Amino acid sequence: MILSTFLYYIFFSSSVLMLGIGIDKISETSFFNNKSLIFFLKVLFTIFLSSVLSWVTTQYILLPIKLQELFPITTFFIFACISAFVESLVRITTKKSTTEFVVSFLIVMLAVSESSSIIFSIIISASCFISICFTIPFINTFKKNILVKEKYKKNYFTILFLFLAVLIMIISVFDVAWLSQEVLQW
Numbered sequence: 001m002i003l004s005t006f007l008y009y010i011f012f013s014s015s016v017l018m019l020g021i022g023i024d025k026i027s028e029t030s031f032f033n034n035k036s037l038i039f040f041l042k043v044l045f046t047i048f049l050s051s052v053l054s055w056v057t058t059q060y061i062l063l064p065i066k067l068q069e070l071f072p073i074t075t076f077f078i079f080a081c082i083s084a085f086v087e088s089l090v091r092i093t094t095k096k097s098t099t100e101f102v103v104s105f106l107i108v109m110l111a112v113s114e115s116s117s118i119i120f121s122i123i124i125s126a127s128c129f130i131s132i133c134f135t136i137p138f139i140n141t142f143k144k145n146i147l148v149k150e151k152y153k154k155n156y157f158t159i160l161f162l163f164l165a166v167l168i169m170i171i172s173v174f175d176v177a178w179l180s181q182e183v184l185q186w
Contacts, residue, residue, distance in 0.1 A: 009127035016135045017168045022103040039098040047125045050079040051111040055121040
């Protein structure tokens with residue numbers, strides 16, 4: 001169950017391809033090229049800690065008093081506090097800025113809203129982050145091949161979204177009705 005959830009959120013329900021989380025950051029020409037290992041560790045730590053604390057707050061505080069509608073705002077405050085704290089620690093120790101907010105917050109929201117336990121919250125968070133990391137080489141290869149041709153630079157984002165649509169179809173090819181066992185029985 002854990003492995004299937006992990007693989008599901010990496011490939012079949014990729015946060016980048018299916019939900020669009022992080023497409024704007026990945027499509028920038030130098031977003032991930034200039035970032036260091038400290039950036040990725042900070043983002044991972046912030047995502048994990050925020051998703052766990054947000055899930056616990058939602059399950060044990062908001063649900064018993066029937067205020068589960070407030071989970072986005074509580075998740076936002078928890079994430080903002082943790083992100084600011086970790087960012088200040090990183091700046092004090094390494095003198096580098098590792099600011100990133102939107103992609104990490106959307107991953108935490110997805111993990112908290114779709115998980116049934118703390119373990120699944122962590123698994124969904126990790127698999128969403130890994131799906132972003134898996135998409136980066138495809139996008140970088142696409143950029144290297146398209147941006148060298150002068151006639152395609154003007155339509156870069158249009159061609160990029162067509163490329164992402166082809167990736168979605170390739171990943172989703174096994175999730176079609178005619179491959180079902182019930183359909184194959186004559």
